[in-house]
Structures are given as C-alpha cells and as structure tokens.
Amino acid sequence: MTQATRQVHLSAPWLDGRDEELVLETLRSGWLSLGPTGPRFEELLADAAGARHCAAVSSGTAGLHLSMLLAGVGRGDEVITSPFSFVASANCAIYEGATPVFADIDARTYNLDPAAVEAAVTERTKAIVAVDIFGYPCELDPLIELCERHGLALVEDACEALGARYKGVPVGSHGHPTTFAFYPNKQITTGEGGAVTTNDADEHELLVSLRNQGRLETSSWLLHGRLGYNYRLDDVSAALGIGQLEKLDRILGARAEVAARYTELLSGVDVEPPIPDDADHVRSWFVYVVRLPETAHRDDVARLMRERGIATAPYVPSIHLQPYMRERYGFHEGMQPVSEDCSARTLALPFHARLERDDQEYVVDALRAVLSSA
C-alpha cells in the first residue's frame, strides 16, 4: 500500500503570536513557578467557568486526585464512575485505596445513566465521579439529588468540557469540585495542566495547600501542615493558559462551526453523528465522535482511513476492560453492556478549531468509501 501524501491530523492546538508574547514575558520576568501569572490565570478561568474559586494544578489527573481528598475518599470506600471515560476518572479513587465501581451509560449521550448509578450505590459508596464525556454535560440534577439523598460527595470530571453549559449554567459553577484539563488536544492548552473549581472557600484553601506539598497559607516554605503533593502549575504554563483563555470564545465558536460542518457533510453517510444540543445541554466541542453501524469493523475502518493519511482514534475504550482493571478486580466483558457496545463502535474523526472544510470533505469522502468497502 502506498503512503498517502495528504495527512489530516487528529487534533491541533490553536497557538498564536499572543501566546508566544505572554510566555516570553513570563520567561523574561524570572518568575518561572509561583509568580504572579498563576493567580491571573486562575482568576480568568474562574470567570470563564463562572466559579467562585479556582486552583490550577499540574494535570487533570492531579485535579481529580485532589478532588478525592476533598471528598474524604479513603481505604475501603467505593467510588462510582463511568466506564466510558479516560482512565483517570477511575484511577483517582484507586490512588486513595478506594474501589472503582462502574455504572453503565446512556447510549445517546455517552454519559452516566443516573438510574444505573442509583443501582450501584452500596453502604460503602463515598463519592460519584460524573464525567462530561466529549464535552457533553452529564445529567447533573438527578446526580446531585441522588448524592444528597445518599449522603455522597459529587465530583465532576469536566476535563473535556470547558465552556459546556448545563441548564444554562457553565460546567464548573454548580458548586461541587469540578476538574478541567489542558493537555494539547483539549479546547485550551497549557502544555500539561489542569484546574479544580469550587464554590466553597474551605475546599479551595485545602486544594491550594494539597497541591503545594501540604504547606499552610500562613506557614513558611519548609513547614508542612499536612501530607501534600507537588501538583503545582508553573507560571510559564499559566502564561500560555492566559493567551488561550483570551481567545476562548473564538476557539469554542470555531470548534462548534467545524462540528456543524461535519454533521452537514455526514448526512447520508451510514454513521450516527453526535447528538445536538438541547435546552438543558450545551456541549463544548472536544472531539467529533461518530458511531459506526454494527456491521462495520471499526479497526478496519481506522486502518483504511490511516492508509489515506487520516488519523482517527477509537474513543474511548471501556475502563473496566483495561488489562490492569481486569487483573485487579476481575472485571470482564458483559458487565457494562452499553459502554462496551459504544466502545466497540465509536470513532473520533480529525477535529480542531482550524480544520478546513476541504480537509473535512476529504475525511467524509474517505469514510463513505471505506464504509462501503469495509
């Protein structure tokens, strides 16, 4: 098979001269870690998410781990989460000695099905990690109600959802700790990085201490009031984050346009496109994922697309079927049938804010051709 000359990448960050200027300014200031830029980034991010407080951290995974500590999760506890997510949504519970418990998803939204969560609650359940997968907001109201009724902590994994809105209110501002992530495939990037928003001042104070080796607000550099971590975000990364937040609306608008164009181009192609927004759910476009028909072999489709120079990804494998999960907990096929079926049939197409119509047409034409042959 000859190598295709045209290449369409899966994702690409939006970086420009303003980002370079801000990063350079911070480098020249000499404040490379805990300078004035981090707090400015946090303020802008809190504004964007409509939250009272925001603590920047070194990754989304770090933010989820700290959220487990806020929730008081520990050895012997169970934490319910979605199997249809990135592994960090479940790993954060394991880090604290708790057991991840999976509840199945709604095949339409790919997010946790509140009825399945209810059925998974036991006397050992301590918290729920609700994920906004692919930037589509999860069913927060039923989950909040369920947590209140059972005395559980709610933690939101919005790593893929900066800019999404649930019932008209931005994700991150509903009160409970909400984690965002800024790896370069995300809506905005800081290289590596993340943040946790909360409306609770005490939770925020604890986050700030935990990410900084357990130092207390009043303590000197070498005095540690509690066990903490080095989960700080450095000022150079925060400077890039400021450049990204300054154009957040443009980035989100461009991503929504690219998504709308895909949906239009895909009409008549035998795939299920992502569901549209409704009055309660406004998605922030993270990836554009289609569901292939049952008859198509997803991995063959991906291979044939790759031969045409088009990158795709099998987003996302079900977490409970990852090798280490099977080994540790004895999880197996058939435990989360909806998630497993979605995992077998979903395919992320190349997607980013500056993807040109021409490339999208090339991707869709290739997909149409591949599906009729695969």
Ligand SMILES: Cc1ncc(COP(=O)(O)O)c(C=O)c1O
């Ligand atoms: C749903 C979800 N949770 C958590 C994470 C972890 O974020 P990070 O890679 O910044 O640790 C990601 C990142 O891909 C994610 O998509």
